[in-house]
Amino acid sequence: MSRAGGFGGGAGAGSRGGLEAETQRSVKGNLMVRPAPDGRFGEFGGRFVPESLVPACLELEQAFDEAWASQEFRSELSRILREYGGRPTPVTRCVRLSERLGVEVLLKREDLAHTGSHKLNNVIGQALLTRRMGKRRLVAETGAGQHGVAAATAAALFGLECTVYMGEVDTERQALNVFRMELLGAEVRPVRSGSRTLKDAVNDALRDWVATVGHTHYCIGSVMGPHPFPYMVREFQRVIGDEARAQCRELLGGADPDVVVACVGGGSNAAGTFAGFVDSGARLVGVEAFGGAAATRGAPGILHGMKSHLLQDEVGQIQEAESISAGLDYPGIGPEHAYLAALGRATYVTASDEEVVAAFRLLSETEGIIPALEPAHALAWLVREAGRAVPRGATVLLTLSGRGDKDVAQVRDLLRAGAFGRASAQSAS
Numbered sequence: 001m002s003r004a005g006g007f008g009g010g011a012g013a014g015s016r017g018g019l020e021a022e023t024q025r026s027v028k029g030n031l032m033v034r035p036a037p038d039g040r041f042g043e044f045g046g047r048f049v050p051e052s053l054v055p056a057c058l059e060l061e062q063a064f065d066e067a068w069a070s071q072e073f074r075s076e077l078s079r080i081l082r083e084y085g086g087r088p089t090p091v092t093r094c095v096r097l098s099e100r101l102g103v104e105v106l107l108k109r110e111d112l113a114h115t116g117s118h119k120l121n122n123v124i125g126q127a128l129l130t131r132r133m134g135k136r137r138l139v140a141e142t143g144a145g146q147h148g149v150a151a152a153t154a155a156a157l158f159g160l161e162c163t164v165y166m167g168e169v170d171t172e173r174q175a176l177n178v179f180r181m182e183l184l185g186a187e188v189r190p191v192r193s194g195s196r197t198l199k200d201a202v203n204d205a206l207r208d209w210v211a212t213v214g215h216t217h218y219c220i221g222s223v224m225g226p227h228p229f230p231y232m233v234r235e236f237q238r239v240i241g242d243e244a245r246a247q248c249r250e251l252l253g254g255a256d257p258d259v260v261v262a263c264v265g266g267g268s269n270a271a272g273t274f275a276g277f278v279d280s281g282a283r284l285v286g287v288e289a290f291g292g293a294a295a296t297r298g299a300p301g302i303l304h305g306m307k308s309h310l311l312q313d314e315v316g317q318i319q320e321a322e323s324i325s326a327g328l329d330y331p332g333i334g335p336e337h338a339y340l341a342a343l344g345r346a347t348y349v350t351a352s353d354e355e356v357v358a359a360f361r362l363l364s365e366t367e368g369i370i371p372a373l374e375p376a377h378a379l380a381w382l383v384r385e386a387g388r389a390v391p392r393g394a395t396v397l398l399t400l401s402g403r404g405d406k407d408v409a410q411v412r413d414l415l416r417a418g419a420f421g422r423a424s425a426q427s428a429s
């Protein structure tokens with residue numbers, strides 16, 4: 001194992017050995033529950049942060065534990081997600097796409113949540129916690145801009161200050177979301193270091209948090225970072241899987257789907273979805289961008305306060321992720337995904353940019369739904385594997401984590417430039 005990048009190393013995660021073996025045993029029968037007390041999912045996770053951040057992580061852990069055990073907190077969260085966020089989001093049966101692929105496709109429609117993606121579930125939970133901890137400011141990182149928009153939205157709703165770090169490259173490809181965040185009253189700080197994408201935005205957000213921790217909460221956007229973030233964010237996103245499980249049962253006469261698939265950047269929509277199905281017989285599949293395939297091509301290492309699978313070279317330097325979709329441009333995955341992969345409970349695969357653009361267009365043309373490029377990865381895998389790894393007639397639940405408005409201009413430009421062949425020019429002209 002090697003240590004890599006920003007916040008690699010620092011205060012370790014406590015004692016291992018017997019505790020870990022014991023936790024592994026108890027967790028195996030009962031997956032996607034609480035991690036070990038040191039924040040480990042098997043060998044992954046933990047809390048690798050500078051000393052100055054340890055008290056903030058402990059404070060957050062305690063605040064989350066208390067809140068999550070409080071009926072009042074949970075009712076308030078559910079009420080806001082219902083009245084403001086538009087939950088429950090529906091599950092849509094895709095008739096024409098199913099005919100085309102020969103498998104029955106059900107979409108969990110997070111694109112219909114307020115702000116257009118699943119990110120709202122997490123930020124409303126964290127904003128409520130921020131208020132509970134008596135803090136007045138949020139910092140957040142963002143890639144595609146969806147988490148930044150969601151954080152700015154929650155900050156407006158709760159009257160909090162908000163600063164969003166965003167890689168300069170992403171501010172260019174997601175310019176509309178930058179403007180949305182500013183309209184919502186947030187300050188967007190472009191990050192000019194490193195690859196100028198999501199990894200670098202996380203570094204700067206963590207640095208800001210270290211300096212301002214007395215009044216600031218770091219509203220992380222995915223199931224990554226030091227404990228308790230991966231656990232807490234998964235719990236805030238679990239609403240996707242819990243709703244979907246009940247909705248599938250209703251649609252499928254009491255049965256669960258055969259396959260449950262979601263895209264994986266850091267992995268929060270996938271973790272929330274998998275949490276609802278992990279004890280079912282469904283095959284769980286996470287789809288990464290080919291150029292950001294930390295689960296399939298990464299190695300164990302430490303980055304952003306956690307041990308997980310990371311894209312890195314032979315000496316442990318983090319390699320740049322590269323993907324058409326800003327939201328999947330991250331060289332790691334959340335530690336619980338690394339654990340689920342190690343156990344074999346979930347499988348992680350990849351989709352190429354070309355397959356993704358084709359899937360983006362296919363869903364638009366067959367179902368009248370323009371997906372975000374991120375969940376188009378999950379669909380791209382399904383298109384490739386329908387009738388192969390996914391047998392004909394199988395039932396597949398796919399989490400449509402966001403809507404495609406933010407990506408339309410980028411795809412138009414790519415198609416105009418002829419980046420993905422033939423049919424492109426026609427629709428792009």
Ligand SMILES: Cc1ncc(COP(=O)(O)O)c(C=O)c1O
Nearest residue numbers: 146265266267268269327374402
């Ligand atoms: C619509 C959408 N889906 C998925 C993701 C990836 O995040 P995660 O893997 O945490 O769900 C993003 C990230 O910005 C996103 O905007």
